[in-house]
Amino acid sequence: MKTINYPYLAVALGLFLSFVVTRGSQVGSDGETALPLLTLLIANECAFILTAAGVFIGFKQLKTINFKVTTQPLYAITVLLCILLTGQFALLGIKLWPL
Numbered sequence: 001m002k003t004i005n006y007p008y009l010a011v012a013l014g015l016f017l018s019f020v021v022t023r024g025s026q027v028g029s030d031g032e033t034a035l036p037l038l039t040l041l042i043a044n045e046c047a048f049i050l051t052a053a054g055v056f057i058g059f060k061q062l063k064t065i066n067f068k069v070t071t072q073p074l075y076a077i078t079v080l081l082c083i084l085l086t087g088q089f090a091l092l093g094i095k096l097w098p099l
Contacts, residue, residue: 004061007078010054014085017047021089025096040096048089054082 021044024035033040058079065072 003057007054007058007061007075007082010051011078011081011085014047014051014054014082014089017043017050018085018088018092021047021092021096025092037096037098041093044089044093044096048086048093051082051085051089055079055086058082 020035021040024040024043025033027033035043058075062072062076062079
């Protein structure tokens with residue numbers, strides 16, 4: 001696999017892990033989350049690193065084509081989604097972390 005395709009993979013896995021973390025962090029009637037806290041934190045951290053790497057690789061690729069979004073609009077949208085998912089995972093990790 002070429003590294004140029006990594007942001008597509010990062011978005012797909014990021015969206016899946018976002019679904020898992022948000023559904024797993026819902027508190028049930030007994031006051032417990034659906035998934036243990038450590039599992040949620042590890043999944044969230046892995047997803048953050050995964051999407052941050054997608055941002056890095058995608059940004060590097062866009063830089064090589066001089067940010068001509070018209071040549072690869074789908075790729076630019078994918079990198080933008082990686083940026084948004086990275087921010088979401090950062091905020092979700094702070095929210096999940098017990099103080």
